Amino acid sequence: MRVLQINSVCGIGSTGRIATDIHAILAEQGHDSYIAYGRDSPLNCDTAIRIGTNLDNYVHVAKTRIFDQHGFGSKKASEDFIGKIKEVNPDVIHLHNIHGYFINVESLFRYIKEANKPIVWTLHDCWAFTGHCTYFDFVGCDCWKIEGDHKCIQKRSYPASFLFNNSRNNFNRKRKAFAGIKNLTIVTPSKWLAELVKQSFLGEYSIKVINNGIDLDVFKPTDSDFRQRFNLKNKFITLGVASTWDSRKGLSYFLELSRKLNDDEVIVLVGLSKKQQEDLPKNIIGISRTNNIQELVEIYTAANIFVNPTLEDNFPTTNLEALACGTPVITFNTGGSIESIDKYTGIIVEKGDLNQLRYEINMIKNKTKELSKKLCVERANLLYDKNNRYKDYLKTYKSLIKNNIYQ
Template sequence: MEAEGHEVKVAFGRWPDVPEKYQRFAHYIGSDFEVKLHAIQTRLFDTHGFGSKGATREFLKWAEEYKPNLLWLHNLHGYYINVEMLFDWIKKHPEMQVKWTLHDCWAFTGHCSHFSFVQCDEWKIRCENCSQMRSYPSCYLRGNVGKNYDRKHNAFTGVPNMTLVTPSKWLAELTRQSFLKEYSVEVHYNTIDLGIFKPTASDFRERLRATDKLIVLGVANVWNNRKGLDDFYELARMLNSQALIVLVGLTKKQMKSLLPNMRGFERTNSPQELAELYTTADVFVNPTYEDNYPTVNLEAQACGTPVIAYDAGGTKETLNLKESRVVPVGEIEELYQGVMKMRDNKFKNMGGGGTAPSR
């Protein structure tokens, strides 16, 4: 945008260590102390998004002096800003164009950022009884779900010049069913760096000692039941020794509990290494129970590896290879059959004519 003659600033909370080349763009909101205080208030009283008053006051003073023509919002949850104060300031500047990219559902619920896993639809009317109080943003003492819903509704509605942006048609449709339905919604898919994620040769197959096996890959920032970790264990039992499951993003504790036909890696900070793993795999499996627009599916396919995934959220919108497919959420048997079809095709192409194993 600078190259087109615009002046640009990025205001953000958390992790203030900004690389030197970006420092002239950056404005850090708040402090580590205020983030921790906001988090403690959330844990005790379920007031996520309504703390950080001092940090927000200071930021809004800076924003008032900067006077942006366009304000582009992203995630407002994360213990760093007070959303009521922010939107009160926004509404006082009706001439300012506002865009808000939603990356999850937190903006229109009374507590959670996702609700597909628990199949809740209270958000369509008014959240009152949340079954996910211990999920992000966690609260362990007193829930405040109904009041949170009302406060968000009052804060986020009535902005005269705001457009919502979502990375999937799935999330766009949810916003149209929520109290944000007064706003127009644009869908802009997330993209990946095709200069990095492309077919990339490596010796990973040899290092994994899997030259004669089907390699099934899974990648996540955090592995838990919502991401399908238990389903991977079940899939490993079904596949037995004829396939190797490789999971990236595990903790040291999780790696100790892997089955014999599973291998684990901690989170990698090397996109190049990740591209090598994607390319090595015969199939990428994504058994997530809830997601907006999983870019890991894009990365795997860009490296030439087909995807089999649960039909959760905007997952089907990410599939672009002919061999990729979705299966119903939680249907491990269909996941298994899809993987075995990949195996049969692999050995058929090699002239081996593989068959599905007995269980």
């Protein structure tokens, strides 16, 4: 079996690591595997294929910023890449994020329809069926619906446009480009996103849920001197982790929560920028984004509770990582974030309810409510082992190839 994955990045970020994890399993089982990517240097894949150049990226960014035509730049780079696809001649093509300033979706999908190859498309967000944005839950927008207005109210959000709002035209162009593919399966990491896809113009396709997985050889309870190094020996630690802390990730709730802490409590936030760290109150310890996974594992393990106050999300990997390290999760009732926990391993708080969030933390701190570290680890081992989850993709590839042969 020969598989080509396409993603904005290779081996970095959550989607890049998912692609290389799948690549590793394919290679381990003797299959031919390639990853095509659009930006940054590739990691953990010796058969990576670059789509376009840095200059192509910059021009695509300019087209997005001025004309709000994200996904409709990089035409020559895409046509050149299609030539490389023909050389590789994959049995199945697996799409991940096809936004990110690197590919022309109309050119790509024109080839896909002509080639009539099996396609798996993992949606890591909502961009594929909106006129502009990647998420709309936070602002309560319904422009993405088939009968919606289709004029996005978030043109300054990623992929940001500073001048024109071209979202209505984008919506119609995507709808036309993505329609009519004979052998396409859409995969979502969460049931929440699957339900949204069913309501969108992509609802004509087969949709299945495959949860994200993590490396359980790495993410596991791990002792360290983290508490000693930060003088937190007898402190109750509430932890938050994000790759980028913005309003969507709920940074403001941690700042508000800090005003309600007692002297024996502290908040630790991982992933803050240097500027964000400068403005923190004394009872919040800010740690920069770290590529040292072992350090992150030690912090997860040292924490008493992991809080994810995200206001819109698909299936946050941070929840899985916390569980695997034996740390229970409190999350807002948002998107697919609630799907990774049960009543023994976490608590769901209504979105934005700071008082309930504080109450639940107190219940755990005072041991009025018991959540099991042991069951957190067991849940992660049972459901979120990346080797098992990404083997589900291999099963999907084989099924699609088989069906394609007999069509």
